Amino acid sequence: MNSSLFKYSSSAALSVARKSKFQRSTLPVLQTRHASTMNNHNVPKLSDPSLLKLDVNFVNGEWVKAKSGKTFDVYDPTNSKVIGTAPDMDSADTELAIAAAATAFKSFKTWTGRERSKVLRKWYDLMVENQEDIATLITWENGKPLADARGEAAYAANFFEWFSEEAPRIYGDTIPASVPGNRVVTFKEPVGVCGLITPWNFPAAMITRKVGPALAAGCTVVCKAPSETPFTSLALAELAQRAGVPKGVVNVITAATNTPAVGKTICTSPTIKKVSFTGSTGVGKTLMSQSSSTLKKLSFELGGNSPFIVFDDADLTSAVAGAITSKFRSSGQTCVCANRIYVQAGIYDAFTSAFVDAVAKFQLGSGFEKGVTHGPVINAKAVAKVDEHVQDAISKGAKLLAGGQKLPELGANFYAPTILGGMNAEMKLANEETFGPVAGLFKFETEEEVIKLANASDVGLAGYFYSQDIQRVARVAEAMEVGMIGVNTGLISDPAAPFGGMKESGFGREGSKYGVGEYMVTKMVTYGGNSGPIKA
Incomplete structure (x- = not known):
C-alpha cells in the first residue's frame, strides 16, 4: 500500500x-485549531445515489427487510444527526442468510480459481470507479476526514485486487511417501460457509480484507456489518451484485439491539465452518466460547x-x-x-x-x-x-x-x-x-x-x-x-503483508499469501498399489 x-x-x-x-x-x-466552518456540515451528494441502501440488507442476491420490520438509526458522529435507518436483523433472518450461503457454496466451490479471480477483479474495478462515493459514505457515518476516507477506499479495493491474483495460485503438494508403492498428494479446499463480523473503524477495508480471501478460496460468506457504519458495507454489497458475484455467495446483514443474538447464531450454526472477527478481546473470547460448540475454524484480530x-x-x-x-x-x-x-x-x-x-x-x-x-x-x-x-x-x-x-x-x-x-x-x-x-x-x-x-x-x-x-x-x-x-515507520498496513497478533490480540492472519490459507483446509489423498513391474 x-x-x-x-x-x-x-x-x-x-x-x-x-x-x-x-x-x-x-x-x-x-490548543488545537478548530475549523471555522464547522456549522456548515454539508454532505456531498453521491454520484450514484443507489449506493446508499436504506432499510434493506443483501441476502441471497436480493435486497430485503428484517422479517420483524424493525430498524435502527445510524448517526453522523460529527453532528449526531440521523443519516438513515438499517434493518435490525434477528436470529431467524441470520439463519436465512446462512441457508442462502450454504446453497450457493455447492456450486461456487466448483468454480476454478481463474473464474473467481475475474469476479474479484471486476469488484475491484467497480470500487475504484466509485471510490469517491465510498469515501463519502465512510466520512459520513464514521467521521474520519474525507482524504483519510479516500485512502481507506483505495486500500479496501486493493484487497480485492490482491486476492483476485491469489485465487488462481492455490496449490497443493506432492509428498514423497515412506511406504513403497504409495503416492501422497494434498489438495486445498474451501472450508465452507464463513461468518464474518466486522468493526466500524474501517467500514470498507475490514469487509474486503475478509471477503476477498474467502471468495478467492471458494467460500461463501455471511457478513455481519457494524451497526455504527452499515451503509459502506451495503454499498459494497451493491457493487458485488454488479460485479457478477452469484446470489448467495455474499450476504450482508445488519443488527443493533439484536447484535448479540446474531453473533451467537453465526458462532453456533453447524452450517458455518469458519468465523473471522475483528473487535475487542472481550467480545472475541465470547465468540470463541460460542464457536467451541461446533469446533469452527477461527481467525480473530482483537485488541x-x-x-x-x-x-x-x-x-x-x-x-x-x-x-x-x-x-x-x-x-x-x-x-x-x-x-x-x-x-x-x-x-x-x-x-x-x-x-x-x-x-x-x-x-x-x-x-x-x-x-x-x-x-x-x-x-x-x-x-x-x-x-x-x-x-x-x-x-x-x-x-x-x-x-x-x-x-x-x-x-x-x-x-x-x-x-x-x-x-x-x-x-x-x-x-x-x-x-x-x-x-x-x-x-x-x-x-x-x-x-x-x-x-x-x-x-x-x-x-x-x-x-x-x-x-x-x-x-x-x-x-x-x-x-x-x-x-522506522508508523504505518504497517499493506494487502501484501500478513496482519494479525499474538497473546490476547488473537490468532490467524489477514492479507498477504497467508490470508487465503485461513479459509481453506488441507485434504490428503494416499494412492496405494503403485509398486511392482509395469505391465507391457
Whole structure:
C-alpha cells in the first residue's frame, strides 16, 4: 500500500525539531485549531445515489427487510444527526442468510480459481470507479476526514485486487511417501460457509480484507456489518451484485439491539465452518466460547496496546512524523495505533517539543470541510473512555502538554488531540487500549528496560520503534512480543503483508499469501498399489 494513503496533511508540515532542551515547567497547554466552518456540515451528494441502501440488507442476491420490520438509526458522529435507518436483523433472518450461503457454496466451490479471480477483479474495478462515493459514505457515518476516507477506499479495493491474483495460485503438494508403492498428494479446499463480523473503524477495508480471501478460496460468506457504519458495507454489497458475484455467495446483514443474538447464531450454526472477527478481546473470547460448540475454524484480530519506542539514535524528524501517523490516524481509533510512546531520556525533551508542535497544527471539524485533519470519535461512549484515561493519568502525576478536554462547541463526540508527559506504568493508559486521540509519553533509560515495559501487556498486536543502529534493530524486533512490527515507520498496513497478533490480540492472519490459507483446509489423498513391474 502507498504509505501516503493515510498520512495527514499536518504530518507533512512538521517543523524541524528544536535543538534546545525542552522545559516542561514553562510549556503552556496548547490548543488545537478548530475549523471555522464547522456549522456548515454539508454532505456531498453521491454520484450514484443507489449506493446508499436504506432499510434493506443483501441476502441471497436480493435486497430485503428484517422479517420483524424493525430498524435502527445510524448517526453522523460529527453532528449526531440521523443519516438513515438499517434493518435490525434477528436470529431467524441470520439463519436465512446462512441457508442462502450454504446453497450457493455447492456450486461456487466448483468454480476454478481463474473464474473467481475475474469476479474479484471486476469488484475491484467497480470500487475504484466509485471510490469517491465510498469515501463519502465512510466520512459520513464514521467521521474520519474525507482524504483519510479516500485512502481507506483505495486500500479496501486493493484487497480485492490482491486476492483476485491469489485465487488462481492455490496449490497443493506432492509428498514423497515412506511406504513403497504409495503416492501422497494434498489438495486445498474451501472450508465452507464463513461468518464474518466486522468493526466500524474501517467500514470498507475490514469487509474486503475478509471477503476477498474467502471468495478467492471458494467460500461463501455471511457478513455481519457494524451497526455504527452499515451503509459502506451495503454499498459494497451493491457493487458485488454488479460485479457478477452469484446470489448467495455474499450476504450482508445488519443488527443493533439484536447484535448479540446474531453473533451467537453465526458462532453456533453447524452450517458455518469458519468465523473471522475483528473487535475487542472481550467480545472475541465470547465468540470463541460460542464457536467451541461446533469446533469452527477461527481467525480473530482483537485488541491492542501498541508500544512505540524512540531510541536516542533515532532520526528525530522521522520519529515524530511516524508517531503522529501511528497515534492520531483516524483520531486514534485503530487497533494498531501507538498507545504507549516510550522515548529514551537523551532524546525525550527534543521529541516532546517537536511532537507538541506537530499536534498544535491539527485542525478539527467535519471531515467534509477543507483543511480538517481530524474528526470526531465515534460516539459518546468513546469520548467518555478517552476522558477517563486522561483524567486518570493526570490524577497520578502526568503533565498535560496539549488538549485534554471535550470540545462540545464542535459536537458531542469531539475530543481535543491530547499529549500527556511523565507517564508511568500505573496509569490506565499504560494498561488499557484507549482507542482515541491521546498520546502518553513515557521516558526510559535503557534498551532492556523498555523491552520489559513494551512486553508487559496481555495483548500483542503491533509495535513500532525507531533506531538507526542495525544491531539494535535486529535485537529489538526479535524481542518484542507482537505480531507486527514497524521499524522506522508508523504505518504497517499493506494487502501484501500478513496482519494479525499474538497473546490476547488473537490468532490467524489477514492479507498477504497467508490470508487465503485461513479459509481453506488441507485434504490428503494416499494412492496405494503403485509398486511392482509395469505391465507391457
